[in-house]
Amino acid sequence: MADARALQRKQPICYLRVFDRNSNRMVGRVIDITTEGVRLVSETPLPENTTVQLRMPMPEAVQPGLQVSFDADVKWSGLDINPEYIDTGLMMTDITDADRLAIHRLVRSYAFHS
DSSP states (O other): OOOOOSSOOEEESSOOEEEETTTOOEEEEEEEEOSSEEEEEESSOOOTTOEEEEEEEOOTTTSTTOEEEEEEEEEEEEEOSSTTSEEEEEEEEEEOHHHHHHHHHHHHHHEEEO
């Protein structure tokens, strides 16, 4: 299957935590990210073909106290290289320009090519 991404995903140096905005439950950690999507690793899968409301605290060096909020469509889930974990691919569908810019700064400052 061809990769339809317009932007190359980047792997962060630190694995940022991502939380459900409604329950405040941690849903996973970022293993790669762009300004359009994110791949998480977690212990439990998110249901495919659903939309989730998420927040992600940013590193202090990007912007102290900032928590990026976005809605995302769950595109796929599958076993991680470590079969005790699940990888999930998300496409951001509702994010402010300011939060997208913060992710752009994160990718430039804290990421390297995979």
